[in-house]
Amino acid sequence: SAVISQKPSRDICQRGTSLTIQCQVDSQVTMMFWYRQQPGQSLTLIATANQGSEATYESGFVIDKFPISRPNLTFSTLTVSNMSPEDSSIYLCSVEDYRGLDNEQFFGPGTRLTVL
Amino acid sequence: GQNIDQPTEMTATEGAIVQINCTYQTSGFNGLFWYQQHAGEAPTFLSYNVLDGLEEKGRFSSFLSRSKGYSYLLLKELQMKDSASYLCAVNRVAAAGNKLTFGGGTRVLVKP
Numbered sequence: 001s002a003v004i005s006q007k008p009s010r011d012i013c014q015r016g017t018s019l020t021i022q023c024q025v026d027s028q029v030t031m032m033f034w035y036r037q038q039p040g041q042s043l044t045l046i047a048t049a050n051q052g053s054e055a056t057y058e059s060g061f062v063i064d065k066f067p068i069s070r071p072n073l074t075f076s077t078l079t080v081s082n083m084s085p086e087d088s089s090i091y092l093c094s095v096e097d098y099r100g101l102d103n104e105q106f107f108g109p110g111t112r113l114t115v116l
Numbered sequence: 117g118q119n120i121d122q123p124t125e126m127t128a129t130e131g132a133i134v135q136i137n138c139t140y141q142t143s144g145f146n147g148l149f150w151y152q153q154h155a156g157e158a159p160t161f162l163s164y165n166v167l168d169g170l171e172e173k174g175r176f177s178s179f180l181s182r183s184k185g186y187s188y189l190l191l192k193e194l195q196m197k198d199s200a201s202y203l204c205a206v207n208r209v210a211a212a213g214n215k216l217t218f219g220g221g222t223r224v225l226v227k228p
Contacts, residue, residue: 042203045216048215104161107160109158
């Protein structure tokens, strides 16, 4: 299975600032995904990041607020811009892995963000 | 749009069986996942069903009926460590590739 790491694991930020979250995978993957999990809630897909093209954003999420980079097949970043307390959440990166018998999607450990 | 429903919370006794139901409405259905998530941790993969029927993996089994838009996760011989949230997620085909939409999660509490 794919091994995914994220940096930072957690951060406390001031309102109005921006934070860039990094996601590193131990193998080349075509599709990477960014999710948000607000306190006590389930996961919500923010965007899909494919290498060599612009990210595709879900309804309610825009590039100006959550710019994404995908410079190669093992790495992606998500920036949370102009943060407000409502952005306090866990941000998770995930990848699809077709090498096993199942069409699995693996998750990174998440980045816990608190905005004051 | 997509609509995925699962119970918010369930309580069961150690050694017992619990069944978590998930109903969904979606277009472009391409399979259904179940994930386990312990508090403060990332979701971990449990099962993937794309065809109708029951898939068994040790103490955990997952069932899918595509015609009914229905799945369940069956946890047998419950252990205290099974206390966690269980997330049902529908995989759907979209223009940019497959996408997962998650239900709200079911918090399972296993009591001694």
